[in-house]
Amino acid sequence: MFIQKIKSEGLSHLSYLVGNKGKAFVIDPRRDCEIYMEEAAKAGCRITHVFETHRNEDLISGAPILAKLTGARVLHGPNAMGDVTYADTTRDGDTYEFGNLTLQVLETPGHTDDSLSFAVFDTDHGDGAVGVFTGDALFIGDVGRTDFYPDRAEEVAGLLYDSLQKILALGDQAILYPAHGAGSVCGDNMADREFSSLGYERQYNDRLRIDSRERFIKEKIAEHHYQPPYFRLMEKLNLTGADPAPRVTTPVPLSPNEFHDLPDTTAIIDVRTVSAFLGAHLPGSLAIPAPMIPAFAGWYIEPGQPVVLVAADPGQAREAAQHLIRIGLDNLRGFLTTDMPEWSARGLPFHSLPAMHVDDIRERFRNPPENWQLLDVRSITEYEEEAIDGSVHVYVGELPEQLDRLDGNRHYTVMCASGARATIAASVLERAGFSRVDVFLGSFGAWKSRD
Structure with a gap:
């Protein structure tokens, strides 16, 4: 037995x-x-x-x-x-x-x-x-x-x-x-x-x-x-009953030209690490690190929606694809592994997001920038247990449906427990046209460590 x-x-x-x-x-x-x-x-x-x-x-x-x-x-x-x-x-x-x-x-x-x-x-x-x-x-x-x-x-x-x-x-x-x-x-x-x-x-x-x-x-x-x-x-x-999972779970690699020919409805999911995304990423892409796909991809990808992955290597693309297949989001069109320096050398656009240290956030509370707001995207349970005074709350998964609660002209610093969910949320805001967004890296963990 x-x-x-x-x-x-x-x-x-x-x-x-x-x-x-x-x-x-x-x-x-x-x-x-x-x-x-x-x-x-x-x-x-x-x-x-x-x-x-x-x-x-x-x-x-x-x-x-x-x-x-x-x-x-x-x-x-x-x-x-x-x-x-x-x-x-x-x-x-x-x-x-x-x-x-x-x-x-x-x-x-x-x-x-x-x-x-x-x-x-x-x-x-x-x-x-x-x-x-x-x-x-x-x-x-x-x-x-x-x-x-x-x-x-x-x-x-x-x-x-x-x-x-x-x-x-x-x-x-x-x-x-x-x-x-x-x-x-x-x-x-x-x-x-x-x-x-x-x-x-x-x-x-x-x-x-x-x-x-x-x-x-x-x-x-x-x-x-x-x-x-x-x-x-x-x-x-x-x-x-669902159809069988695809036998080959690594999406096909795409060239930049093939990428540009994809339909406008394609979801571009950057599955690299948080730090890689913050440093440089494709415009309109969403940051969902590969291990976090099961928890968060289902909030942002529609059933049947075409998906392209941005990955550090084929192994990471395969990991991400496997997670998506297990939750039925398997209209995978391919993946890009072009690193951002090569991408920019071709004259192609990229974005970056500033990462804030805990000392930066404390200074902002002492001398608040004009029209600035700290946005906490943890779960409501986490937020109600303990939160930073002066922050506002919207759960990261519900952010696309709650954008009308936020002012597109404000400067938002996004935080969570460590910075990972905050990076996902910042990418949602950026994709929606919010131009003044940065990420509190370390987030609540860093804040508590300095108490």
Whole structure:
């Protein structure tokens, strides 16, 4: 018997390949799913089943694709707000045998109505559950968000509380296998590790230490989570099934002339580092460093919109493309690796953005420049916990829809926690025609270090 975790970086998505006695199953596969077949073949197993813990909002499921490739049966929970056309329905108490391994289905709604958890039993060694795959119901250090049904906020928070008690009843010995790790948009306070047990979480997970259902509901409905527009695309594709991911995930290289022939609707996404973008970038491009694409690209790229990447090298372009493919933004027209000195040597235009040191910002507060404003683009939760007096707040993801709140003639210094989200936001402002923009590099971290 083996359990192999397969992680998708950026999304912090955790899927699992489980095998025993020549058969294997997969839990929550990603869209580029060949890896599961490759790893199963290495273990001498054939994939016979695919289980989904819920209809994912933040990535495309690979379940229908993997089923076509392997002939595996796909199982999904009830109440999915539509028919999951590629899956059969499995319900609470159903069991599936894989040699001496038994998988038992638990209906654990709250995060979504169709949420399932899967308890694993080793029938040769004791009666207790060896582990449990909890999807987005229970994480390491946190529990699932419950904001997808705003008109039923108290009800679904209560459902999650009940589901967590059901999971914990499996016993402290059970190993926890969640669907996401730290950095996922599906939780705020996940621990920066990917191993735990129900006993450890019962003792140290703050949400599980709440002993009152009413208090749990109150705290859950007070949370604030953001929902990027691309979530709606995920909802649709994870009912009907997406096309397979492209076999080759490195976009084709473009020459400057080919770049200029692209349609005006093309999104130019600069996936280089923050410092590279600040130093020099193409006019109209958006800064989204490659590791940040899963969290932020879905705010700015429309489904089906043509995309061109600006990357430091083909490897970086491939990384960025892979992230985009996993969230369905895969109309990739190519990438540029022309560095800015070469670009400018051809007489082609480029822009730069000034980076401000913490001492510069303190001086600006002592002697404010005319018509200057500090703009904080962190989450509202971060901003309400602690903020710099005199700053104004707009969340980075919502900035395109909130531009009418800002004065295009003002001088904005953009800040976040470190400067990365601030650079994304500054590129949004610059693309919208704001001409007086700079970035507080180091941002709130630097500010606090000088207190």
